[in-house]
Each structure stands twice: as C-alpha cells, then as structure tokens.
Amino acid sequence: MLNKARQHEGARSDEEISAVIDRLREPLASVSYADSGELKVEKGEHTIEAAYVSLEQADKEPVGRYIQHLLEKGVRPENASAKVDLWKKLTKLRYSTKGQEFDVLAIMPAGSRIFFCPTETEFVTGGVSSRQNVAWIVGDVAAPASLITLLHEVGHTVDDKNLLEQGVESLVVPGENADVAEQVRKERMASAFALKVMRPFLDDAELRNDVITFLEDYGLGSHYESAQSTINVRAILTRHAMSEWHDDEAEYQNNYFYDAWEKWKVTDAYKEWKQRPENQKLDPEYEEYGAWRSWVEESKYDFEKDIGGET
Numbered sequence: 211m212l213n214k215a216r217q218h219e220g221a222r223s224d225e226e227i228s229a230v231i232d233r234l235r236e237p238l239a240s241v242s243y244a245d246s247g248e249l250k251v252e253k254g255e256h257t258i259e260a261a262y263v264s265l266e267q268a269d270k271e272p273v274g275r276y277i278q279h280l281l282e283k284g285v286r287p288e289n290a291s292a293k294v295d296l297w298k299k300l301t302k303l304r305y306s307t308k309g310q311e312f313d314v315l316a317i318m319p320a321g322s323r324i325f326f327c328p329t330e331t332e333f334v335t336g337g338v339s340s341r342q343n344v345a346w347i348v349g350d351v352a353a354p355a356s357l358i359t360l361l362h363e364v365g366h367t368v369d370d371k372n373l374l375e376q377g378v379e380s381l382v383v384p385g386e387n388a389d390v391a392e393q394v395r396k397e398r399m400a401s402a403f404a405l406k407v408m409r410p411f412l413d414d415a416e417l418r419n420d421v422i423t424f425l426e427d428y429g430l431g432s433h434y435e436s437a438q439s440t441i442n443v444r445a446i447l448t449r450h451a452m453s454e455w456h457d458d459e460a461e462y463q464n465n466y467f468y469d470a471w472e473k474w475k476v477t478d479a480y481k482e483w484k485q486r487p488e489n490q491k492l493d494p495e496y497e498e499y500g501a502w503r504s505w506v507e508e509s510k511y512d513f514e515k516d517i518g519g520e521t
C-alpha cells in the first residue's frame with residue numbers, strides 16, 4: 211500500500227511509515243468482539259469507549275455494497291472483511307485523554323451509521339457515503355488507526371456537504387487532470403479535518419507525528435497509487451498536492467510551538483532562559499520567539515514539562 215511518490219523533502223522512508231502504521235494499529239488493549247457489547251480500553255492517559263450491536267436486516271445492504279467494493283479492490287473472499295456476518299454497527303465511540311474527549315458519532319450528522327469489521331490481519335481502511343450518512347471501517351475500533359481513519363472519512367462528509375451547499379461537484383479549476391487534482395484536494399480536506407478534531411489530544415510529540423504521517427500516507431499515499439502511475443504529469447500534480455499538505459503540517463507545527471511559547475514565557479523557566487547572556491539582549495517582541503524555538507529544537511529541551519503539557 212505504500213507508494214513511491216513520496217520524494218519531497220522531509221519525507222519518511224517506507225520503513226519508518228510501516229513502523230508508524232504498526233504502532234497505530236496496535237489496539238490499546240486486546241478486545242474479543244461478541245455479537246454485541248461494550249468496551250472500554252485504556253492505555254496510559256488514553257481511553258477508547260465503544261458500544262456495538264450486530265447488523266439489522268436494513269444494515270446488510272450498505273455493508274454488502276461496501277464488501278463488493280472491497281472485493282473489487284482485491285480483498286479476498288475468505289477475509290473477515292468480506293463476510294457480512296462479521297460486521298457490527300457502532301452505537302457509541304468516544305476517545306478521551308486528560309479530561310478531554312471527542313464523541314465520533316456526535317461529530318457525524320444525526321442518524322449516521324458506522325459499520326466496522328474488527329480484524330487484526332487486514333489493512334486498516336475505510337469508506338463513507340455522505341448521501342446515506344454511512345461510514346465503514348475495516349479495523350479494530352480499539353486501535354488508534356481505526357479512529358484516525360474514521361475521522362478522515364467523516365472529513366469527507368463535511369467536504370461533500372460543503373460542495374453540495376455551493377452547488378458544485380469540484381473546487382478545482384476545470385482543465386487537464388482536474389479530476390485527479392480534485393481527488394487529491396478531497397483527500398487533503400478529509401485529513402485536515404481529522405487533524406483538526408484530534409489536535410487538542412495530540413500534545414505527545416511522537417503521537418502527533420505518527421498521526422500526521424498516518425494521515426498523509428492514508429489520504430495522499432495509498433489512495434493515489436493508480437493516479438500516480440497513469441502519466442508523469444499526474445504524478446507531478448499529486449506531488450504538488452503533497453507539498454501543500456506539508457505546508458499545512460508546517461503551519462500546524464508553527465501554531466503548536468507558538469501556543470507553547472505563549473504559555474512558556476510566563477513561567478520561571480523563561481526567566482532563567484532570559485538571564486542567559488545570549489538571550490538578555492533579544493528583543494521580546496521580534497527576536498525572543500525565534501531564538502527560543504531554535505533553541506528548543508536544537509537542544510530538544512522539554513518545555514512541555516514547564517507548562518504542564520498543555521499546548
């Protein structure tokens with residue numbers, strides 16, 4: 211599923227990306243799913259709570275349709291995700307950490323249905339139908355990768371709703387490769403939405419970087435293998451969209467550091483830092499933030515401990 215077009219600067223190797231995906235696919239705790247049930251799994255400060263039921267007759271049509279799509283994409287009939295009876299419907303899915311929480315069903319339009327197939331062996335993937343308010347996830351909902359995937363899919367519904375309100379089918383200027391450009395735009399929007407929802411929960415640097423890498427690979431990587439291989443022009447276009455995504459990522463990092471700086475500069479740690487000879491003459495308004503950011507990035511100074519990790 212990993213693609214070859216990831217050649218922009220700062221790109222992670224396929225090995226690094228595989229390691230990220232493995233980390234995020236690891237469930238917070240191992241869950242054995244019954245026909246229906248509830249689960250609450252915790253790991254460190256993270257908690258995932260879910261409740262699910264078996265499919266009703268009316269649920270089998272949308273699940274069957276998604277299975278058809280998976281089979282067309284090469285999923286084998288003997289896989290768990292190809293068996294309608296192994297799918298379940300979520301009635302609750304909440305993620306919380308450090309007193310904050312998000313409720314995935316509450317983010318979706320009222321009456322939305324989320325179907326999932328818990329499987330350890332298959333690649334985490336998902337889909338959504340904005341028209342029918344249905345989302346599908348192949349993956350264990352106790353694993354962060356499933357949550358991230360679901361939020362990306364929910365992001366598509368938000369984007370689709372926006373297109374509908376504007377009465378258009380695409381937001382890119384018509385022309386050669388406009389179809390690919392629009393697909394890439396949609397993926398970027400969906401991942402940006404997922405990142406926005408999760409941002410308050412991502413004060414752990416490793417987790418934050420993992421989520422960004424996962425979304426980049428999920429939204430802009432694996433979906434676009436075919437588009438990239440069609441013709442060179444299309445590959446260039448796709449790479450262009452990926453570099454824009456990197457601009458978003460850089461902007462996200464900037465916001466993160468600036469928010470942290472605002473909090474850090476009222477701490478005692480700041481006073482100590484300011485007393486250092488190299489910092490005494492810095493202009494508080496124009497020079498301090500830049501100098502501080504370079505210093506924390508070079509020294510790997512853990513400023514989060516001074517501000518209670520609240521960034």
Ligand SMILES: [Zn+2]
Nearest residue numbers: 362397400429
């Ligand atoms: Zn997508």
